[in-house]
Each structure stands twice: as C-alpha cells, then as structure tokens.
Amino acid sequence: MALNSGNGTVPDSKLGDEHVAVQKLQPDAKIYDRLMTLSGFFKQQYGDEPEFYVRVPGRVNIIGEHVDYCGYSVLPMAVEQSIILAVGTNKQRAQLELHHLDEGKFQSFDCDLSDLEIKLPKTGGPGWYSYFLCGIKGIQEELNDKWRPIGMRIALSGNVPLAAGLSSSSALVSAAVLATGHAQGMPLDRKQLASISASCEQYIGTHSGGMDQAIAYLAKQGCAQHIEFHPKLKGTPVTLPAGSCFVVANSLVQKRKAASSDYNERVVECRLATRWLAKSQKLPNWKDLIRFVDLQEACHLDNDAYVKLIDQQLKKSIYTREDICEGLGITEQELETDFLTPSTQHMQQFKLRQRALHVIQEAGRVVKFRQICEQLQRRSSKQDIEQLGQLMQESHHSLRELYECSHPDLERLVALSAKQGVSARVTGAGWGGCIVAMCDSVKAASDYVNVLKREYYAQLPAHLLERYQPNDFNEVVFATFPSNGAELFVQ
Numbered sequence: 011m012a013l014n015s016g017n018g019t020v021p022d023s024k025l026g027d028e029h030v031a032v033q034k035l036q037p038d039a040k041i042y043d044r045l046m047t048l049s050g051f052f053k054q055q056y057g058d059e060p061e062f063y064v065r066v067p068g069r070v071n072i073i074g075e076h077v078d079y080c081g082y083s084v085l086p087m088a089v090e091q092s093i094i095l096a097v098g099t100n101k102q103r104a105q106l107e108l109h110h111l112d113e114g115k116f117q118s119f120d121c122d123l124s125d126l127e128i129k130l131p132k133t134g135g136p137g138w139y140s141y142f143l144c145g146i147k148g149i150q151e152e153l154n155d156k157w158r159p160i161g162m163r164i165a166l167s168g169n170v171p172l173a174a175g176l177s178s179s180s181a182l183v184s185a186a187v188l189a190t191g192h193a194q195g196m197p198l199d200r201k202q203l204a205s206i207s208a209s210c211e212q213y214i215g216t217h218s219g220g221m222d223q224a225i226a227y228l229a230k231q232g233c234a235q236h237i238e239f240h241p242k243l244k245g246t247p248v249t250l251p252a253g254s255c256f257v258v259a260n261s262l263v264q265k266r267k268a269a270s271s272d273y274n275e276r277v278v279e280c281r282l283a284t285r286w287l288a289k290s291q292k293l294p295n296w297k298d299l300i301r302f303v304d305l306q307e308a309c310h311l312d313n314d315a316y317v318k319l320i321d322q323q324l325k326k327s328i329y330t331r332e333d334i335c336e337g338l339g340i341t342e343q344e345l346e347t348d349f350l351t352p353s354t355q356h357m358q359q360f361k362l363r364q365r366a367l368h369v370i371q372e373a374g375r376v377v378k379f380r381q382i383c384e385q386l387q388r389r390s391s392k393q394d395i396e397q398l399g400q401l402m403q404e405s406h407h408s409l410r411e412l413y414e415c416s417h418p419d420l421e422r423l424v425a426l427s428a429k430q431g432v433s434a435r436v437t438g439a440g441w442g443g444c445i446v447a448m449c450d451s452v453k454a455a456s457d458y459v460n461v462l463k464r465e466y467y468a469q470l471p472a473h474l475l476e477r478y479q480p481n482d483f484n485e486v487v488f489a490t491f492p493s494n495g496a497e498l499f500v501q
Contacts, residue, residue, distance in 0.1 A: 030188060030198035030227070032062070035499040041065055044094055044167065045499065048111060052096040052165035055109045060096035060165070062192065063499040066185040067092040068170035069177045069225040070258050070446050070490060071437050072234055072250075073405050074376040076413055078219025080280050081303025082373035083238040085248060085380060086221060087492040088229030089258070093168040093181040099193050100161035106146065108139050111167035124159055126150065128213045136214045141179050142166075145186025148210030153194060160193050171486070173264035175438020180222035183207050188496055200227040200495070201243050215353055217277045229495035236380045240303045250492070251386050251395055255455035256448055259434075259462055260486040261419040262474060263442030271353045273439050276413065278354045280369060283324060283362040285349075286337055290323040297348075302369055313374040320370065324363035331358060361414075368412035375401045399433030399448055406435035415440030426465055432458050455489045462487050 035042065045063050052060045067088035074084035104123040110116035119139035121127075128143045130136050142164070150157050166185070170178040184207040191198055191206075207223035224237045228245035236246045250256075265272075281300040288296035288305050299305050306316060326333065334349075335342055346355055379401050382394050406424060410416040420436050423445045427434035432454075434447035449455035467483040468475075478486055 027230075028200055030192075030200060030203070030496055030498050032192075033497060033499050035063065035501050039499075040090075041092070041094065041497075041499075044169075045096070048094055048096045048165055048167050051109070051111050051167075052098070052163075055165060056098060056107070056163050058098055058163075059501075061098050061500070062189075064095040064097065064185050064189045064192075065092050065497045065499070066181045066188065066226050067229060067493050067495065068181050069222060069229070070256065070444070071221065072256065072446060072448075073379050073402060073435070074221075074372060075405065075409055075435075075437070075440070076219075076276060076415070077369050077372050077376070078221040078237075078239060079217060079277055079301070080219070080284075080369045080373075081240045081301035082369065083236055083376050084221045085234055085236050085376050086225040087234040087250075087256075087490075088225055088495055089170075089176060089490045090493045091168075091170040091176065092493075093166065093170060093178070093185045095185050095189050096165040097189050097193065098163040100163065101158075103161045104159035105161040106143075107161075107163045108142060109165050110138070111165065123161065130214060138182070140214050141182040142186040144210045144213045145183045145188075145207065146190045147213055148183075148187055148206045149190040149194060149196070151210075152206050153196070156194075158194060162189065162193055164189065171260050171444070173443065174260045175265075175436070175440065175443025176258070177222040177226070177438070179216075180207070180211065180218070181226055183211055184223050184226040184496060188498065192498060198498070203227055203496070204243065215274070217274055217351065225495070227496050229493060231492060231494045233492050234383075236376075240301075240307075246380075248380055248383050249387055250383060251398065251450075252390070253451050254395070254448060255450075255452050255489050256446055256491075257432075257455050257459060257487065257489050258437070258444050258446055259423050259459075259466075260444045261417065261423055261442055262470065262478075262486060263417050263419050265417075265439065265442035270441070271356070272415070272441055274351055274353045275357060276365060276415070278350060278357065279360050279362055279365040282334060282349060282360055283320075283366040286334075286362060287319060287323055287366070289338060290319075302366070302373075313370060316370045317367065320363060320366045324366060327361065327363060329360045329362055334360060364412040364414075368408045372405060372408060375405055395450065402433040402435045402446075402448060409436050409440060413440070417442050420445060423462065423466060426462060427458070430458050430461055449489075452489065459487050459489065 068091045069086045069088050071086040078084050106121050106123050108119040116138050172178050187207045204223045204227040208218045208220040211218040233247040233249050236248050238244045284299050284305050288299045424434050427447050432447050434445045437446040463483050
C-alpha cells in the first residue's frame with residue numbers, strides 16, 4: 011500500500027525516484043485548488059474531463075550562472091511557482107488544441123500533429139505555443155517510428171513570472187515533453203525527459219545548457235540540487251544552511267532569451283574561447299572541442315591552472331573577426347559557416363578572455379558552495395555562512411563585469427540588498443529578470459522583503475504600481491522554499 015508522500019498525493023510505489031510516477035491527486039495537495047480551477051476551464055473548453063494533469067516548477071539558480079552550456083555544474087532549486095496542464099487525448103484525430111487559462115493574454119492555438127511545423131518570426135520572440143510545440147517535436151524525434159498519431163487537448167496555466175530568469179519558458183517546454191511522453195506511453199525516466207527537454211529548445215533558437223530542464227525533473231522538496239552534466243547528468247541533493255531563507259526579487263525588466271541574440275552570443279564566445287585555447291595547446295581535434303569542460307579533461311587542468319592558461323593565451327580584451335580568423339587559421343567564410351550560429355552572424359567583436367574567466371571561476375564557486383553546505387551539516391559556523399554570501403557576491407560581480415549580463419535595475423536591487431547586509435546576485439540569464447538573495451532567517455527575510463517593497467517596488471512607474479501594488483507586490487518579491495520536480499496526477 012502506498013504511503014502519503016506529504017504533499018497531498020499518493021505516489022505509484024512501483025516506480026523509483028528516477029521516474030515520474032502517476033500520483034493520485036488528494037484534496038489536501040498544495041496544487042489542488044489550482045488544478046481544479048484548470049479542470050473547470052478544461053471542461054468549459056472541451057466539454058469533457060481531463061485524463062491527467064502535469065505540474066512542472068520554475069527554478070531559481072542559487073549559484074552557477076552561464077556555466078551549464080560549458081559543461082560545468084550548477085546549484086539551483088525548484089520554486090513553488092509552476093506551469094500546470096490539464097490533458098485529454100484523442101486517438102482518432104492527431105490534432106493539438108491549446109487553450110490558456112489567461113485567454114486575454116495568450117491566444118488559443120491548434121495544429122495537425124501529423125504535420126508539425128514550428129514557425130519562428132523574423133523579428134521578436136516566438137509565440138508562446140511554439141515552446142509547447144518544441145516539447146512535442148522532441149518526443150516525436152525521440153520515438154521516431156514508434157510515434158503514434160494521438161491528438162491532445164490541453165488547458166494550461168502558469169504562475170512562474172515571465173521573462174524573469176525563473177525558467178518559465180523551459181518549464182513550459184518540459185511540461186509539453188512530460189505530457190506528450192505520457193500520452194505516447196513512454197517510460198517517464200526523469201533524466202531522459204530532462205535531456206529531451208533541453209535539446210528540443212533548439213527549435214526556437216535557444217542553445218540551452220540543460221540546467222533549467224534538469225532541475226525541473228530532478229528537484230526534491232526541501233533541498234537544492236547540485237546538478238552535474240559531465241560525464242553524464244547527475245543530481246545530488248544539497249541541504250541548505252539551517253534557518254536560511256532565500257528571497258527572489260523581480261526587477262520587472264523582461265528579457266526573453268529566444269527574442270534576443272545576447273544569450274547565444276555568450277555561448278558562441280565560450281565556444282570560440284575553448285577552441286582558441288585548445289589550438290594553443292596543439293590539440294589535433296581542437297575544432298571538435300566546444301565546451302570548456304572538455305578542454306579541461308583533455309589537458310588535465312585544475313581550476314587554478316585553467317585560469318593561468320586563460321591569462322597566458324587570451325590577452326586581448328576584444329578580439330575582432332580578423333583576430334579570430336588569424337588565431338584559428340580559418341577564413342571568414344569558415345567562421346560564419348562553422349563557428350557562428352544563425353542568430354550571431356552579425357557579431358564583429360568577441361570578448362573571449364572575459365567570458366572564459368567568468369565561466370572557470372564561477373565553476374569553482376559552485377563546488378565551494380556545495381562543500382561549505384556539506385560542512386555546515388556537520389557543524390554550525392557563522393564564518394562558513396558568511397563565506398556562502400561572499401561567493402554569491404563574487405558571482406554577481408563577475409556576471410556584471412566579465413559576462414556583462416546585468417541591468418541598472420538589477421544593480422539597484424543588489425545595492426539595496428547590500429545596505430541591509432544581505433548577499434544577492436542576478437539569477438537566470440540576466441539582462442533583467444530577478445535577483446536571488448540569502449537571508450539568515452525567515453524573520454530577516456521578511457524584514458528584507460519589506461525594505462525592497464518600500465524602496466524599490468513602491469517607486470515603480472504608475473502602470474506597474476497599478477498591476478502589482480493591490481497584492482502588496484507579493485507576486486514579484488517573495489521568500490521561496492525548495493519544491494518538488496515534475497509531477498503527474500490523475501483524479
């Protein structure tokens with residue numbers, strides 16, 4: 011007999027933690043009221059009951075920014091905010107029907123799944139439904155000739171802030187992967203689904219590193235996860251310091267990765283820096299190395315030796331196209347065809363040194379953060395907790411100065427945090443979105459949130475005050491606690 015899991019659901023005891031189990035939804039589940047509202051909307055749209063429900067959380071990355079696509083580990087936790095789906099299937103007609111609970115903001119969409127095509131606009135970001143189509147296409151390609159023409163009726167809702175660095179878009183892609191995989195009768199292996207979810211974001215032009223999708227599937231309630239990508243995907247629970255409380259504060263500057271080339275420019279600069287360093291070490295396969303971690307393995311470098319190599323071989327603050335072509339011994343045509351991506355063809359200058367230094371030093375900070383958390387489980391130490399805060403501050407400084415992905419409004423939030431003695435850093439891709447801050451108690455977090463409400467949020471422009479002040483800004487600044495990863499429910 012299955013035991014209650016503590017979150018108001020009864021899991022399928024035949025499957026281990028490595029699979030997404032089908033859970034019986036209980037009325038005392040935290041998600042129950044949201045799912046029942048969505049169920050009512052589903053019935054209104056389709057005149058029928060949903061067959062199952064999907065929940066995929068957003069995430070906040072505590073430390074380890076812009077390192078996942080270079081092969082290095084990260085330390086995120088899932089947040090309570092999530093994307094939820096109510097799903098019905100139709101084996102007679104391979105049609106997708108999508109209806110968002112917020113109909114005024116998100117237009118409905120339908121298409122023939124036997125002729126799935128993801129069309130991207132020439133300017134601006136993709137339509138919201140394109141993220142869902144990515145997930146379907148990912149499962150189609152994974153199953154190949156085992157794909158069955160099964161239609162899906164979907165109602166969905168989300169309370170993960172959009173374009174805020176909390177992984178709303180990746181949560182939607184991951185939810186689509188889980189729903190489609192279940193409808194197709196796939197074994198719901200969490201690592202496999204995370205891998206599919208990460209790779210299929212390429213269909214909207216995002217070269218994802220895999221962190222968002224990995225935490226979406228591997229997260230466990232009550233702890234962060236140290237997620238490693240090399241040599242294979244692995245998640246290790248990390249207990250955060252006793253009494254500590256993490257706060258997320260949204261700058262309300264929106265930045266969509268898929269609508270801008272900034273994120274992909276950083277990916278390209280890291281790949282170019284890897285190849286430059288590999289060529290400097292006379293590696294015959296230097297063109298094949300695109301992640302810093304692969305070069306580290308090939309040359310048996312530790313963190314300090316890697317920084318020294320960057321100092322020796324990447325001396326310029328800015329590299330031109332001519333510099334890159336001369337250094338790598340390639341033509342400009344080869345640079346455009348083999349080294350740049352479709353969204354980065356316009357690039358004329360490259361900051362290889364700065365990007366490389368950030369990634370290698372940030373990777374070291376992640377490892378130190380985990381080690382200190384583990385030490386704190388054995389003995390309490392104020393000095394160790396202060397060191398965690400110092401690592402977060404160093405991370406933010408690097409993101410601002412070396413990776414250049416901060417924003418004036420994020421800097422205002424970080425400066426207000428520092429005045430309160432709170433360590434904070436940009437989280438997510440940056441250029442807007444959120445900061446994450448570490449407070450030493452729930453009381454300290456409450457006091458800190460009140461300061462931000464008074465000194466940042468109460469000063470917002472009138473149109474934003476009108477939207478967020480009625481709820482006392484609780485949608486945009488809040489304490490958060492580690493949540494479960496992807497879940498699947500039936501009634």
